[in-house]
Amino acid sequence: MTAASLTLDLADPVSLRRVSSHGGSRRWVGHHGPSSLRLPKGLRCSRRAPARVLVPAAALTAVEEVGAVDRIASLSQVAAVLGTQWGDEGKGKLVDILARNFDVVARCQGGANAGHTIYNAEGKKFALHLVPSGILNEETLCIIGNGAVVHLPGLFQEIDGLESNGVSCEGRILVSDRAHLLFDFHQVVDGLREAELGNSLIGTTKRGIGPCYSSKVIRNGIRVCDLRHMDTFVQKLDTLMRDAASRFEGFKYNVDMLDKEVDSYKKFAERLDPFISDTVHVINESILQKKSILVEGGQATMLDIDFGTYPFVTSSSPSAGGICTGLGIAPRCLGDIIGVVKAYTTRVGSGPFPTEILGKSGDVLRVAGMEFGTTTGRPRRCGWLDIVALKYCCQINGFSSLNLTKLDVLSELSEIKLGISYRRKNDGEKVESFPADLHLMEQTQVDYEVLPGWQCDISSIRNYKDLPSMAHRYVERIEELVGVPIHYIGVGPGRDAIIFK
Numbered sequence: 001m002t003a004a005s006l007t008l009d010l011a012d013p014v015s016l017r018r019v020s021s022h023g024g025s026r027r028w029v030g031h032h033g034p035s036s037l038r039l040p041k042g043l044r045c046s047r048r049a050p051a052r053v054l055v056p057a058a059a060l061t062a063v064e065e066v067g068a069v070d071r072i073a074s075l076s077q078v079a080a081v082l083g084t085q086w087g088d089e090g091k092g093k094l095v096d097i098l099a100r101n102f103d104v105v106a107r108c109q110g111g112a113n114a115g116h117t118i119y120n121a122e123g124k125k126f127a128l129h130l131v132p133s134g135i136l137n138e139e140t141l142c143i144i145g146n147g148a149v150v151h152l153p154g155l156f157q158e159i160d161g162l163e164s165n166g167v168s169c170e171g172r173i174l175v176s177d178r179a180h181l182l183f184d185f186h187q188v189v190d191g192l193r194e195a196e197l198g199n200s201l202i203g204t205t206k207r208g209i210g211p212c213y214s215s216k217v218i219r220n221g222i223r224v225c226d227l228r229h230m231d232t233f234v235q236k237l238d239t240l241m242r243d244a245a246s247r248f249e250g251f252k253y254n255v256d257m258l259d260k261e262v263d264s265y266k267k268f269a270e271r272l273d274p275f276i277s278d279t280v281h282v283i284n285e286s287i288l289q290k291k292s293i294l295v296e297g298g299q300a301t302m303l304d305i306d307f308g309t310y311p312f313v314t315s316s317s318p319s320a321g322g323i324c325t326g327l328g329i330a331p332r333c334l335g336d337i338i339g340v341v342k343a344y345t346t347r348v349g350s351g352p353f354p355t356e357i358l359g360k361s362g363d364v365l366r367v368a369g370m371e372f373g374t375t376t377g378r379p380r381r382c383g384w385l386d387i388v389a390l391k392y393c394c395q396i397n398g399f400s401s402l403n404l405t406k407l408d409v410l411s412e413l414s415e416i417k418l419g420i421s422y423r424r425k426n427d428g429e430k431v432e433s434f435p436a437d438l439h440l441m442e443q444t445q446v447d448y449e450v451l452p453g454w455q456c457d458i459s460s461i462r463n464y465k466d467l468p469s470m471a472h473r474y475v476e477r478i479e480e481l482v483g484v485p486i487h488y489i490g491v492g493p494g495r496d497a498i499i500f501k
Helices: 091-101 152-164 184-200 209-217 224-228 230-247 255-275 279-288 321-327 360-368 387-397 438-442 469-482
Strands: 003-008 015-022 025-030 051-056 078-083 104-107 116-119 125-128 141-144 173-176 293-296 337-342 345-347 381-383 401-405 415-424 444-452 486-490 498-500
Touching: 078 091, 091 116, 091 293, 091 337, 091 401, 091 486, 091 498, 104 279, 125 152, 141 279, 152 255, 173 255, 173 279, 184 209, 184 230, 224 230, 224 255, 230 255, 279 293, 279 321, 337 387, 360 381, 387 415, 387 469, 401 469, 415 469, 438 444, 444 469, 469 486
Parallel strands: 003 025, 078 293, 078 337, 104 141, 104 293, 141 173, 337 401, 401 486
Antiparallel strands: 003 051, 015 025, 116 125, 345 381, 415 444, 486 498
16 A cells, blocks of 8 residues: 655644655645645544654545645634734735634734725725724624734724724624723824934834833833723823823823823723623633634734834834734644735835835835825835845744735836845945844845846736746745745735735
8 A cells, every 4th residue: 555654743733735756655744834735534643742644645635736725724723914024015905815714813912003904895995903804704703912002092983984884893802901001192192202303203103002012011001901990090090191291391291181081981991891801811712612813913023123123113023922922822822824025015114124216116116006004194115025034034933824915016017126135335245134233234235136027917817827927937936035935916905816826
């Protein structure tokens, strides 16, 4: 009897992928991605250690073409979608598509500084900032985790907007009792802080995210669970606002301001009460009950407080580590992590941007890609895809696959550049990794590889094989350079404008 050699990934031993074959045997590797196969019934494997198992080749269903297996159904029980650049990559669309196969969609960090644009089946556009993008799928439970910061007026505005457009939110959104509350004064302080910095401003969304996380870290923040104790809430809010007034001369605090805010939050507390939950317990119980969970990251790794282009970063951890700390999920429970990357690069606000295209050429990309911020409306800076930064993000997050978005935006270009390496301007020495030192970054130049464009409309294409050969070459060259497969390709803004590769 011919046998097939199996290497099982014991975090999810039911997923297998053929990586090679020789002679009469086939080798299959444990894999959570969309090219995986289900282990035949009756075959069992211990979870204690990696194992190599021999089974009859006839017991396995051969898949000759990558993509023949349903890529969504074969994702791991706990999967995540994270940004790989400086945000605005199109994460919301993929989350919306994947959410149909997940019981829970959860936000783990950030706040209303995230802007995720999604479309329903009728093509209606929704701009979400705090509510998870799975909300359009009626069977999906949406969770705002402990690592997020919550501006209640903004949250209720989003919920009201969804409800008015026929999207039911009742019983479908849970807010962590451990999440910190973001107040209007945090937004005022955010603006004052930017004004202080002058020409060195960070370029924040001025949504109060940084000041709120600052309150959390110096341990005078107010959490969602505090809304259940209005007798002590007043004193905590007074302390918090007095602290802000002592730091920022432009923030004029008085008792009337406190009274007005307390009155508002008494009403907010009553309305929010049905949404408040111990989400750490809910998520871990869901895992035990074999429910599927999709984590939706806000912002992106290049804005990570630790790994991004500091100080031009956000105030949370939008990389893989933020999933565990922002939801209370154990690292061993994580499976597939999908990185979302634009076919080019954009950035909003200040900070380093090695592959930025200045002048009219940058304007061409901006207009073609409609590159204006969902949250702020600001025009985004545009540039070529930065392979050095992308490899750095892949290294940090351990992506199982990538979603390449907005490939259609490049369709009219005669040639397309990939930023494949950095070197010092003064001596030409190669810079081996993405620099932490912004002074070094300023002294760095990018080496480009130039590829021919395809110069035809690809927005109606839904099968990878139907893409022009030059588009194939671009996609596959990115895969070669970063060492991670691209399983999803966006070719337009609509829900159906995606290719499963």
